[in-house]
Amino acid sequence: MSVHFLAFLSILAFSSGGVLATCGYKGCPATVPGMLNVHLVPHTHDDVGWLKTVDQYYYGDKNKIQNAGVQYILDTVIAELVEDPAKRFIYVEIAFFSRWWNEQTDKTKALVKQLVNEGRLEFVNGGWCMNDEASTHYNAIIDQMTVGLRFLKENFGDCGKPLTAWQIDPFGHSREYASLVAQMGFDSLYFARLDYLDKAERIKTHTMERVWHASPSLGKTADLFFGALYYHYGPPPGFCYDVYCADPPIMDDPNLFDYNVDERVAEFVRLAQGQNDVYGTNHIMFTMGSDFQYSNAPMWYKNLDKLIKYVNAKQNETKVHALYSTPSCYTYNLNKVPKRWSIKNDDFFPYADEPHAFWTGYFTSRPGLKGYVRETNNFLQVCKQLEVWGSFLPNLKLQTNSNILRKFMGVAQHHDAVSGTEKQNVSDDYAERLSIGRAECKELVSDVLGKLVQKNSSVPSPQFVFCDYLNISVCPLTVNNKQFTITAYNPIARQVTTVVRIPVTSNYSITGPSGKPVTTQLQDVSEGTKQVRRNRGSAPKELLFQVTLPPLGFQTYIAEASQGGVKARRHSQSQTEAFKPNADTTIENQFLSLTFDGSTGLLKSMTDKKSQKSTSVRQSFYWYTSSMGDLKSSQKSGAYIFRPLIQTPTDLFNGTSVGLTVIKGPVATEVRQQFQPWLSQVIRLYNNREFAEFEWTVGPIPIKDRVGKEIITRFDTDLQTNSTFYTDANGRQILQRIRDHRFDWQYNNTEPVSGNYYPINSRAFITDDKMQMTVMTDRSQGGSSMKDGSLEIMIHRRTLGDDHRGVGEPLNETGQFGDGLIVRGQHFVLFTSVDKAAAAHRLLGEELYMAPSLSFSQWVPDWATKFNTMKSMVSRSLPSNVHLLTLESWTNGNILIRAENQFAIDEDPVLSQKVKFQLKGLFEPFVITNLEEMTLSANEPLADEKRLQWNVTDSPSPTPPAVKPVPVPPSTLTVSLNPMEIRTFIATVKQAKN
Structure with a gap:
């Protein structure tokens, strides 16, 4: 820490309380009319884990891997900002900044607050991380942004509010993400990575900056100005002044032989004028920084000071004015330019940086981590809801909270985390953090459930445990006890029916919360289950039964081992019929029928029983051989890039039969298939459910032949799809995709398969004018339609080469047992008429x-007498098109509530309409006394939001501001929701009377 820093520390700390804040647009530095204003933006890009773990990056550990230490960046930048009021800096990743902040003295914090108040230290993005945009779910994006922006609001007030979204490194950009940040109050979005051909076309047509119509349903509310950066996210060539750079410094002593001011100024002006020819206003932005730069900030600032001084000394001649600035100030100046901006409607996927390098592999990379992140997000919502409920329970003092899991989930959304593009040890670190956060939430959930079931304080609360390996039939409590309870909590604000599957050693009877017996189905676990669980469990059976759960509530079911006699016969295995067919076989429920070929065992056709419409369907598994480079290009397939050696995949059907086994019972009918020793599948139809579940178990992918493989499942139908298919954006919007086509530029078909792959976050579908087949996923994956009537989804990858995009190792996950990662997942397939499809898949x-979250406990005699077996947090269900997105504890005992209309405009004749519901009297534990509507990220009252407005080419006159929602009347607390609208409230509450 410099002497200057310490001197200014006391001065500015003394004055910080009395200086008016000049942050935001009002604090922007002056520009010069009639000149080209070059906005120099000092910045650092600090990955929250990638080649090193998040801890190693912060402390500067393991510098042989990558020389980076975030704490030193913030130390030296703050010292430099103190010394000169003209200097600026932007910072992004609050996961790092909050850690640094918590280590500082009160004097340093006061100084930093002053810098923020003066707009000299500006936060952009402001989330816990810079999240990925392909493999992140919208719920998790909103949560991680909320965690970061809440920190900024609580520590810096209004001046901590970012105005610019800064997604400079994610590998493609989502329309839904743009819509979300617009709803958070951001005015602009800047990024670096877009397809090389797209960028070339934008440079040619002067459309590097446009207005994004990010949501057809939300209209102007989701409009967002965006800019694609010219020199990636680094400085222009020749002007990097970091300790890691080799560019010449500004040498300004004319007595020295190496004096270079004139040459450097001339080059700077040349580059600025060249960029201005593309962007077309009197403002351009140079990003002066890059990955983990500014650990020695004086090197940067000393040269930038000189550059500004000498460039501006010649501005009468060059008409170029250089200044320290920020992305927000750059945006503000562009907004004042009298220009009508062109528009964009689609997204920026897929991304390629070279003809044979499509970054579409990461849509599927590390499928185990992707599944764990999605499942953990589910549990985090349960944890937050029960944390709210628990805060109103008498005599309950929670020992843990959801904060750790919120923050670790925030880290997991980073664009080198859930994306799967990190080193293996870093991936392990992400998973370990999630496990630690889950443990905290398990304790919380157990404590709250224990108190909720308790009728009498004289009877001790039961302890609830969780079985993380239920998907592979591992749960010691259900295997080792003759009697136990199963408590299912439903985090959805409407009644839900689902099937519970638990591992057992013998037959059990199940008693529901009302004391009535529940129909069960006992069957052998599959061979695939035995293969994947190995030595982690040995339950020979699994017990299935259906539960119908109240909204935001739980029910408890009691399991008792059958001892023979009438009860045993009533619940015995004889209810289940298992056989191996030798002819075509059809399984069905009330909605679907599936026919399987008697000779091959493969799916043959699917029928929607409502419409009586059928389609032929052949579903099988295939692999693409990973390229190790060829005559066209040396590009390999790796963690980022999917590049198949041959464009036609190899069918994993063994050519004879998949050994079809059919199991029929009162709860489910399932078909078991074995494609390869390392690849199996179970297809299930549940009683009275609209979907077919395809549960696949893949791995270890064999590599003894020294060939990397990328495994897909493919559905081939006779639907006439005209090269068109549809994928979702972050679990929310649906986008049309056309094979071998881009909407904004001419596609060059250099990689026919990988160039047509898109992210599938939750669903993809193909359709003709009558019927639609939708595949729902349990995690983010990549997929395509490579021929009409076909839909393929990549489910697992194992490559033997590094794709040379920085990670430095092949995507060769060895798994817990060292021979290769085994992944189990589910696809949920809907086949419906077009008019019913949206209601089904939404x-x-x-x-x-x-x-629902399942927890288990030891049985106590007279359980139903001693404990509550059913309870709900709400007095009624919400309408089916309304989703309670967020219910979590907030500052000062308040509660954060988000509700959304989960249907898009024109998707469904009924459910896509505006919907109304009442918050008044909805929640049983508390009463809402006041409701303040906030922006989506909950860091600003919606009434205070003032976004910049842009003139666009598709509007004949200046675009009016978006109409804000009608305030919620305090008398009824009636909330109205338009299609795709999310409304966010901070509720002041009080304890409800018993």
Whole structure:
């Protein structure tokens, strides 16, 4: 820390309380009319884990891997900002900044607040991390942004509010993400990575900056100005002044032989004028920084000071004015330019940086981590809801909270985390952090449930445990006890019916919360289950039964081992019929029928029983051989890039039969298939459910032949799809995709398969004018339609080469047992008439990412007498098109509530309409006494939001501001929601009377 820094520390700390804040647009530095204003933006890009863990990056550990230490960046930048009021800096990743902030003295904090108040230290983005945009779910994006922006609001007030979204490094950009940040109050979005051909076209047509119509449903509310950066996110060539750079410094002593001011100024002006020819206003932005730069900030600032001084000394001649600035101030100046901006409607996927390098592999990379992140997000919502409920329970003092899991989930959304593009040890670190956060929430959930079930304080509360490996039939409590309870909590604000599957050693009877017996189905676990669980469990059976759960509530079911006699026969295995068919076989429920070929065992056709419409469907698994480079290009397939050696995949059907086994019972009918020793599948139809569940178990992917493989599942139908298919954006919007086509530029078909892959976050579908087949996913994956009537989804990858995009190792996950990662996942397939499709996939999507949470406890005699077996947090269900997105504890005992209309405009004749519901009297534990509507990220009252407005080419006159929602009347607390609208409230509450 410099002497200057310490001197200014006391001066500015003394004055910080009395200086008016000049942050935001009002604090922007002056520009010069009639000149080209070059906005120099000092910045650092600090990955929250990638080649090193988040801790190693912060402290500067393991510098042989990458020389980076975030704490030193912030130390030296703050010292430099103190010394000169003209200097500026922007910072992004609050996961790092909050850690640094908590280590500082009160004097340093006062100084930093002053810098923020003066707009000299500006936060952009402001989330816990710079999240990925392909493999992140919108719920998790909103949560991680809320955690970061809440920190800024609580520590810096209004001046901590970012105005610019700064997504400079994610590998493609989502329309839904743009819509979300617009709803958070951001005025602009800047990024660096867009397809090389797209960028070339934008440079040619002067459309590097446009207005994004980010949501057809929300209209102007989701409009957002965006800019694609010219020199990636680094400085222009020749002007990097970091300790890691090799560019010449500004040598301004004319007595020295190496004096270079004139040459450097001339080059700077040349580059500025060249960029201005593309962007077309009198403002351009140079990003002066890059990955983990400014650990020695004086090097940067000393040269930037000189550059500004000498460039501006010649401005009468060059008409170029250089200044310290920020992305927000750059945006503000562009907004004042009298120009009508062109528009964009689609997204920026997929991304390629070279003809044979499509970054579409990471849509699927590390499928185990992707599944764990999605499942943990589900549990985090349960944890937050029960934390709210628990805060109103008498005599309950929670020992843990949801904060750790919120923050670790925030880290997991980073664009080198859930994306799967990190080193293996870093991926392990992410998973370990999630596990630690889950443990905190498990304790919280157990404590709250224990108090909720308790009828009498004289009877001790039961302890609830969780079984993380239920998906592979591992749960010691259900295997080792003759009697136990299963408590299912439903985090959705409407009644939900689902099937519970638990591992057992013998038959059990199940008693529901009303004391009545529940129909069960006992069957052998599959061979695939035995293969994947290995030595982690040995339960020979699994017990299935259906539960119908109240909204935001729980029910408890009692399991008792059958001892023989009438009860045993009533619940015995004889209810289940298992056989191996030798002819075509059809399984069905009330909605679907599936026919399987008797000779091959493969799916043959699917029928929607409502419309009596059928389609032929052949579903199988295939692999693409990973390229190790060829005559066209040396590009390999790796963590980022999917590049198949051959464009036609190899069918993993063994050519004879998949050994079909059919199991029929009162709860479910399932078909078991074995494609390869390392690849199996179970297809299930549940009683009275609209979907077919395809549960696949893949791995270890064999590599003894020294060939990397990328595994897909493919559905081939006779639907006439005309090269068109549809994928979702972050679990929310649906976008049309056309094979071998881009909407904004001419596509060059250098990689026919990988160039047509898109992110699938929750669903993809193909459709003709009558019927639609939708595949819902349980995690983010990549997929495409490579021929009409076909839909393929990549489910697992194992490559043997590094794709040379920085990670430095192949995507060769060895898994817990060292021989290769085994992944189990589910696809949920809907086949419906077009008019019923949105209702089916929207409601199912909600159920999948907000699935019930199961916990187990030791049985206590007379359980139903001693304990509550059913309870709900709400007095009524919400309408089916309304999703309670957020219910979490907030500052000062308040509660954060988000509700959304989960249907898009024109998707469904009924459910896509505006919907109304009342918050008054909805929640049983508390009464809402006041409701303040906030922006989506909850860091600003909606009434105070004032976004910049832009003149656009598709509007004949200046675009009026978006109409804000009608305030919620305090008498009824009636909330109205338009299609795709999310409304966010901070509720002041009081304890409800018993």
